[in-house]
Amino acid sequence: MSDFISSLYKYLIFINMLNIGISNNNYIINSSEKVKKTNWFIVNDDVMGGISNSSIEVNKKNNLIFQGNISLKNNGGFASCRKEFNFKNLPSFDSFELKIKGDGKTYKLILRTYNSSVYYSVDFKTNKNKLTTEKIALKKFKPFYRGREITKYENLKIDKIKLIGFQISDKQEGSFSLEILSLNTIQSK
Numbered sequence: 001m002s003d004f005i006s007s008l009y010k011y012l013i014f015i016n017m018l019n020i021g022i023s024n025n026n027y028i029i030n031s032s033e034k035v036k037k038t039n040w041f042i043v044n045d046d047v048m049g050g051i052s053n054s055s056i057e058v059n060k061k062n063n064l065i066f067q068g069n070i071s072l073k074n075n076g077g078f079a080s081c082r083k084e085f086n087f088k089n090l091p092s093f094d095s096f097e098l099k100i101k102g103d104g105k106t107y108k109l110i111l112r113t114y115n116s117s118v119y120y121s122v123d124f125k126t127n128k129n130k131l132t133t134e135k136i137a138l139k140k141f142k143p144f145y146r147g148r149e150i151t152k153y154e155n156l157k158i159d160k161i162k163l164i165g166f167q168i169s170d171k172q173e174g175s176f177s178l179e180i181l182s183l184n185t186i187q188s189k
Helices: 002-019
Strands: 026-030 040-044 053-058 064-070 079-084 095-101 106-112 118-125 131-137 142-145 163-168 174-186
Touching: 040 053, 053 079, 064 079, 079 106, 118 131, 163 174
Parallel strands: none
Antiparallel strands: 026 174, 040 079, 053 064, 064 174, 079 163, 095 131, 095 174, 106 118, 106 163, 118 142
């Protein structure tokens, strides 16, 4: 009987560790769970007079689709989607892992704080109609202000970040589509 109780105790400790978040993967987007497009909002270049447009959809596979059209008219040229996310409650991590299916264009993973025009960004390239996995280290994020890199600014402090999202810019005119299967945090070994 004591072996049974000992095994049960170890099992319960293991389950409790999983429940409090002691794991290597913490999902921000996970197609095996219910993905809600209402958790996301759009910010396009129309805030500055541009005419680009974009939308967020969830497909039948429960993957998030960020799609639209980039126009360079009226000094435009960007579209983005964002989601509020609190990183304070996550275990320590040093990278994001992103599973995507793209259109061959370059996108940005962006991190923002509240009450600041500065954001942190890193580019990732997609392969047209091919599923890829990107590992993006936190140390690769650089600070930007209105699309221009800031050379002298504080390093990324992940506990201050309140928004995460995707952006397409850099004069990539025309239609775009990015399918996001998952986005999670990981701790490299």
